[in-house]
Amino acid sequence: MSVDLQTRYLGLDLRSPIVASASPLTGSEDSARLIDEAGAGAIVLPSLFEEEILNEEIQLNRSLEAGTDQFAEALAYFPTFESFIGVGDRYLDLLRRIKAQSSVPVIASLNATTLGGWVRYAKLMQEAGADALEVNLYRLAADPVRTAAELEATDLELIGAVRATISIPLAVKLSPYYTAFAGFASRVASTGVDGLVLFNRFYQPDLDLETLDVVPRVDLSVSADLRLPLRWIGILRPQLPAGLSLAATSGIHAGTDVVKALMVGADVAMTTSSLLRDGPGHVRALETGLVAWMEEHEYTSVSQMRGSANQTAVADPSAFERVNYLNTLHSWTAREGAAAS
Numbered sequence: 411m412s413v414d415l416q417t418r419y420l421g422l423d424l425r426s427p428i429v430a431s432a433s434p435l436t437g438s439e440d441s442a443r444l445i446d447e448a449g450a451g452a453i454v455l456p457s458l459f460e461e462e463i464l465n466e467e468i469q470l471n472r473s474l475e476a477g478t479d480q481f482a483e484a485l486a487y488f489p490t491f492e493s494f495i496g497v498g499d500r501y502l503d504l505l506r507r508i509k510a511q512s513s514v515p516v517i518a519s520l521n522a523t524t525l526g527g528w529v530r531y532a533k534l535m536q537e538a539g540a541d542a543l544e545v546n547l548y549r550l551a552a553d554p555v556r557t558a559a560e561l562e563a564t565d566l567e568l569i570g571a572v573r574a575t576i577s578i579p580l581a582v583k584l585s586p587y588y589t590a591f592a593g594f595a596s597r598v599a600s601t602g603v604d605g606l607v608l609f610n611r612f613y614q615p616d617l618d619l620e621t622l623d624v625v626p627r628v629d630l631s632v633s634a635d636l637r638l639p640l641r642w643i644g645i646l647r648p649q650l651p652a653g654l655s656l657a658a659t660s661g662i663h664a665g666t667d668v669v670k671a672l673m674v675g676a677d678v679a680m681t682t683s684s685l686l687r688d689g690p691g692h693v694r695a696l697e698t699g700l701v702a703w704m705e706e707h708e709y710t711s712v713s714q715m716r717g718s719a720n721q722t723a724v725a726d727p728s729a730f731e732r733v734n735y736l737n738t739l740h741s742w743t744a745r746e747g748a749a750a751s
């Protein structure tokens with residue numbers, strides 16, 4: 411039996427629902443080519459961080475000023491701002507090169523810090539040929555004087571500004587840390603974006619007890635991390651407009667994880683950790699697992715599967731929500747009891 415893996419994401423027709431999410435792998439021409447050859451439906455480039463551009467400009471300014479103090483004539487040897495090839499230009503170059511070599515859509519990704527930065531770089535990415543843009547809202551609400559409502563209003567303002575600037579499809583990658591997630595997701599949808607990517611994983615810093623330094627830790631995910639996007643996509647799919655795409659990211663490691671994401675209503679399943687761990691060729695293993703499951707369960711297409719187990723489609727809709735908390739705890743006690751006897 412042959413199965414049809416095609417899916418539609420952000421208005422783009424993809425050959426497969428397995429998408430490589432932003433990571434250093436998608437930011438290298440060689441590994442992006444291997445990901446493409448292994449059958450991914452699309453490639454999301456790593457984010458361009460405006461913060462990096464600003465830091466670089468500050469460093470450059472310092473070098474130029476140091477040069478003027480000491481040797482005026484040495485200034486001639488420093489590049490001017492205009493001729494300086496910075497982080498932003500290098501990113502746009504990479505985008506053009508990966509776009510030129512790819513047989514699938516290439517989605518650029520942006521994390522800016524200022525409204526001007528969001529708008530400026532979104533436009534440049536569109537001009538450089540991105541098939542779509544993913545805006546990566548990655549920040550921690552750690553300021554005690556800023557309320558949830560203020561932070562959400564800021565996010566909606568910048569999403570609206572980016573939407574108004576570019577005509578290519580736009581996706582927003584969100585974290586789960588919004589106080590009323592369903593309400594916020596629905597307001598993001600009303601800005602006219604084409605899709606939501608759920609969820610950004612926040613990397614938790616650790617403490618080195620010898621030096622008392624706070625050290626960044628990037629841990630790869632495991633399949634269990636899929637449960638958070640699974641629950642939310644299941645809940646949101648019936649609530650959000652049917653034309654709004656949903657991407658699951660976090661914990662996609664096996665073909666059956668892709669199946670779960672599609673069943674709750676995702677249009678694509680994105681993966682980073684599995685490719686970092688097992689290499690770009692792992693896309694093929696994910697596809698093999700997906701196809702095997704579909705054949706065994708007599709599904710002939712991804713569109714036939716999609717949303718079959720969203721909140722309104724399952725026998726027990728409350729299972730997606732917290733009302734099931736007590737049952738979950740009781741089921742654990744029952745399991746423990748059985749193991750002990």
Ligand SMILES: Cc1cc2nc3c(=O)[nH]c(=O)nc-3n(C[C@H](O)[C@H](O)[C@H](O)COP(=O)(O)O)c2cc1C
Nearest residue numbers: 431432433456457546611631659660661681682683
């Ligand atoms: C090393 C590394 C780098 C990443 N860089 C980015 C990035 O630049 N932009 C972004 O939106 N997400 C980035 N991510 C997040 C991934 O795109 C993905 O959403 C997340 O890792 C969850 O998926 P996973 O469980 O398959 O790893 C990165 C993840 C890792 C592990």
